[in-house]
Amino acid sequence: MSTLRVLIAEDEYLCLVGLQSNIEDLGHQVVGVATDGLQAVEMAIEKKPDLVITDINMPSLDGIEAIKKINEKLFIPSIIVSGYYDENLIKRATKEGVLYYITKPVEMKDLEIAINIASARFEEFKKLHHELKDTKQALEGRKHIEKAKGILMDRMSLTEPEAMKRLQKISRDKNQKLVNVAKDLIKADSLFQN
Incomplete structure (x- = not known):
């Protein structure tokens, strides 16, 4: 340790x-x-x-x-x-x-055991916290991608697989993460909602 x-x-x-x-x-x-x-x-x-x-x-x-x-x-x-x-x-x-x-x-031995267990538990908590955070981010990203696909499907009369391929192509062409492309598309679409 x-x-x-x-x-x-x-x-x-x-x-x-x-x-x-x-x-x-x-x-x-x-x-x-x-x-x-x-x-x-x-x-x-x-x-x-x-x-x-x-x-x-x-x-x-x-x-x-x-x-x-x-x-x-x-x-x-x-x-x-x-x-x-x-x-x-x-x-x-x-x-x-x-x-x-x-x-x-x-006693020193009790203290050593307590420190080792507390440290190990804390590392487990940190790991779980990071996993939870990553899962929340992935879920949030998934929501944006699904919404962006829905926008493309409505505006361009695409099927769901076609909308996904379109998003992926934009992502590759712009060299941006798929979730960022989805957020940009949602933001752009909101401008036309008013």
């Missing part, structure tokens, strides 16, 4: 020092240390770390709420550290996008 830039949010000094030491011993870089939730949000937005590790119980803003606010601006994988196991907190943390939950005291 590559070196991660980690932001720690922890208000208990001994836990903070222990986390920082363990993270560095695992080969990662601590890019910021926050002692309350609001400071964690500001630092995350400013420093854009690869990972946020935060305690739940902190002044100003609890760790879960801080993660929620961070994720509203940019999605950063996060791990919650808590003094106790609480089913409701776990559900709330999961709802806000937290990728792992560790209970104190945090």
Whole structure:
């Protein structure tokens, strides 16, 4: 695993020092240390770390709420550290996008596992997000192409295959993507609608 830039949010000094030491011993870089939730949000937005590790119980803003606010601006994988196991907190943390939950005291091996799992899950989320985005773009493009074909079929009395061949020919001749040709045709046709 590559070196991660980690932001720690922890208000208990001994836990903070222990986390920082363990993270560095695992080969990662601590890019910021926050002692309350609001400071964690500001630092995350400013420093854009690869990972946020935060305690739940902190002044100003609890760790879960801080993660929620961070994720509203940019999605950063996060791990919650808590003094106790609480089913409701776990559900709330999961709802806000937290990728792992560790209970104190945090052992280095537990931290290593949490970082590895959170990083792997985050990569899966990014991959799914890109696939979804690509699918949406393809669907949107398909809609434009279908509409452009319909315009050609109406205006030139073409069959659907003929309209598609016409669009493809224009695309090749202009050396433009088919979807861009379709958008141009739809835009041009809209000028004649008024």
